[in-house]
Amino acid sequence: MNEKMLCLGTIASARSGDKGNHANVAVIARCDLGYQYLEKVLTIERVADFFNTLEMGKVERFLLPKLGSLNFLLHDALAGGASRSLRIDTQGKLLGTAILELQLPAPENLAKMRTCKY
Amino acid sequence: MTVRIANAAGFWGDWTLAPQQLLSRETVDFLSLEYLAELTLSIMARQREKNANYGYARDFIDVVHQIIPELQNQSSLKIVTNAGGLNPPSCAVALGQLLRECGLGSIPIGVVTGDDLLERTGSLTDSTWPHFDTHSPLGDRAAKTVSANAYLGARPIYEALQQGSRIVITGRVADASLTVGPAMYHYNWDWEDWDRLAAASVAGHLIECGAQVTGGYRTDWRGAPLGRIGYPIVEIAGDGQFTVTKPEGSDGAVSRQSVIEQIVYEIGDPSAYMTPDVIVDFTTLEVAAIGNDRVAVRNAHGKPRPEALKVSLAYADGFMASGQLLVYGKDCIVKARIVADLIAERLRQEGVDLGSFHVELLGAGDGVPGMVPPPDGLREVMLRISATATDRDPLEAFARQFAPLITNGPAGLAGYAQGRPVVRKIYSYWPTTISRDALTPQVSVQTADDWAAAEAI
Numbered sequence: 001m002n003e004k005m006l007c008l009g010t011i012a013s014a015r016s017g018d019k020g021n022h023a024n025v026a027v028i029a030r031c032d033l034g035y036q037y038l039e040k041v042l043t044i045e046r047v048a049d050f051f052n053t054l055e056m057g058k059v060e061r062f063l064l065p066k067l068g069s070l071n072f073l074l075h076d077a078l079a080g081g082a083s084r085s086l087r088i089d090t091q092g093k094l095l096g097t098a099i100l101e102l103q104l105p106a107p108e109n110l111a112k113m114r115t116c117k118y
Numbered sequence: 119m120t121v122r123i124a125n126a127a128g129f130w131g132d133w134t135l136a137p138q139q140l141l142s143r144e145t146v147d148f149l150s151l152e153y154l155a156e157l158t159l160s161i162m163a164r165q166r167e168k169n170a171n172y173g174y175a176r177d178f179i180d181v182v183h184q185i186i187p188e189l190q191n192q193s194s195l196k197i198v199t200n201a202g203g204l205n206p207p208s209c210a211v212a213l214g215q216l217l218r219e220c221g222l223g224s225i226p227i228g229v230v231t232g233d234d235l236l237e238r239t240g241s242l243t244d245s246t247w248p249h250f251d252t253h254s255p256l257g258d259r260a261a262k263t264v265s266a267n268a269y270l271g272a273r274p275i276y277e278a279l280q281q282g283s284r285i286v287i288t289g290r291v292a293d294a295s296l297t298v299g300p301a302m303y304h305y306n307w308d309w310e311d312w313d314r315l316a317a318a319s320v321a322g323h324l325i326e327c328g329a330q331v332t333g334g335y336r337t338d339w340r341g342a343p344l345g346r347i348g349y350p351i352v353e354i355a356g357d358g359q360f361t362v363t364k365p366e367g368s369d370g371a372v373s374r375q376s377v378i379e380q381i382v383y384e385i386g387d388p389s390a391y392m393t394p395d396v397i398v399d400f401t402t403l404e405v406a407a408i409g410n411d412r413v414a415v416r417n418a419h420g421k422p423r424p425e426a427l428k429v430s431l432a433y434a435d436g437f438m439a440s441g442q443l444l445v446y447g448k449d450c451i452v453k454a455r456i457v458a459d460l461i462a463e464r465l466r467q468e469g470v471d472l473g474s475f476h477v478e479l480l481g482a483g484d485g486v487p488g489m490v491p492p493p494d495g496l497r498e499v500m501l502r503i504s505a506t507a508t509d510r511d512p513l514e515a516f517a518r519q520f521a522p523l524i525t526n527g528p529a530g531l532a533g534y535a536q537g538r539p540v541v542r543k544i545y546s547y548w549p550t551t552i553s554r555d556a557l558t559p560q561v562s563v564q565t566a567d568d569w570a571a572a573e574a575i
Contacts, residue, residue: 013337013375017384020156020251020549026382028375053488062388064401067378073386083157083547084435086476086504089485098486100337118374 009100016096023092031116128328143365160432160545173205214569223567228278232559271394275299297322316420317358333370441539
């Protein structure tokens with residue numbers, strides 16, 4: 001891995017699920033430092049680009065600073081959703097695990113961010 | 119003093135040992151059992167078509183059978199469940215018969231109905247039942263509708279408890295309302311006390327998926343053994359603050375991270391989480407670990423409940439089938455694609471017209487389509503092909519294409535023993551809304567003996 005990059009999974013956990021044909025992917029920072037950083041760099045554009053092969057509609061981002069969390073709503077990302085998607089992952093259950101591999105530019109306080117906890 | 123509410127089923131098909139394991143380790147005031155996902159009711163509709171006495175989660179009857187000793191010994195234990203599905207009265211009859219046989223015929227069972235709108239969809243016009251997101255009218259899908267149910271709230275559950283029910287069986291209610299109803303019954307909060315309604319709704323949201331808040335499905339899943347995972351318990355205080363925990367000595371974990379992961383599970387705008395009881399703001403919540411497997415949740419805020427209720431509607435929308443073959447060898451990726459092409463070519467020879475044909479190479483990166491390229495040196499891959507069609511016959515032809523490849527396809531294929539792919543109906547999901555005033559939830563409370571006798575009439 002590039003030294004100047006940071007893998008999202010080293011500073012956050014994630015969980016995903018379905019809402020009809022939309023998927024939600026929530027990212028939960030492991031400390032305030034991480035959250036503040038993610039609020040800046042984990043943009044709608046980055047997440048939309050990361051999941052661009054899902055052929056989805058718009059992406060919305062919602063912030064929960066008190067919970068160190070960012071919630072992404074991926075519109076029409078599930079190829080029909082639980083009832084009629086032909087994908088193995090009809091409900092977007094894998095997207096949370098997938099997003100943890102998203103690469104971000106490494107922040108200056110990376111060492112501190114890696115070990116800090118709530 | 120708190121009210122202790124546990125949940126030991128997060129969907130129809132969840133671990134059937136969970137309720138008994140939970141009650142063998144803990145005393146709770148309420149056990150909730152949640153069985154209805156978005157499309158569960160459409161599956162129940164098919165079962166009810168075949169037999170008018172079906173259409174509910176029969177697992178629930180088996181579960182109660184397992185916990186008869188706890189029902190006998192824990193006199194304050196009450197059960198609240200949406201196992202009634204499309205047919206709560208039939209569920210109550212089956213439960214009544216079981217309890218009567220077990221000498222518990224005096225237990226009062228409350229049944230909540232009034233969520234089922236299917237009979238009303240027959241008289242619909244094109245302009246009604248607009249899709250929740252796209253606002254398109256239901257149109258000619260109305261004639262193909264197999265189930266249509268409004269999400270009722272906590273009020274009828276509360277009333278069933280007020281009328282003395284020890285077990286409450288509902289059809290479609292909001293999942294969180296299975297917790298809100300008992301909390302309202304215990305505390306008698308005002309029905310416009312939005313913050314307390316919000317707090318109970320958050321508690322319900324946290325436990326409605328069972329073990330997803332106690333160590334299941336979490337990123338840090340290696341952090342605790344999962345074999346005897348404990349299902350969740352919330353302890354709600356009179357001011358609405360609550361603690362999430364799990365049975366003493368059970369596996370799994372309740373941590374700040376596991377709780378937050380579940381708060382943000384399957385939500386859209388966290389500042390306006392809609393339920394029939396209240397609109398909840400998740401952004402003000404404060405979550406803190408306060409002990410071993412104990413996490414406190416505070417500062418819930420709510421806004422007045424929405425006037426419209428969500429309706430979950432499903433309509434028949436053609437058929438689908440899905441087949442798999444393991445493809446082995448250094449050339450497995452290329453070979454898998456050739457096999458998929460072979461199946462498509464032979465269907466063309468038969469003149470079979472499929473609506474869609476979808477190929478996945480599982481193990482080669484197709485779990486999330488297109489995200490990672492197939493790795494070099496792969497020796498085997500699971501070829502999965504899925505198809506849809508308007509009618510059943512083209513898919514039966516599709517399902518017949520897999521077995522012949524044993525003898526007339528490439529070397530290095532396995533997995534035929536699983537049998538021919540099964541063709542099944544598609545029920546498409548159509549979320550919509552209905553005015554609260556258009557519904558009249560009904561509550562009926564009788565003893566198990568009386569419910570058991572009801573069938574004979």
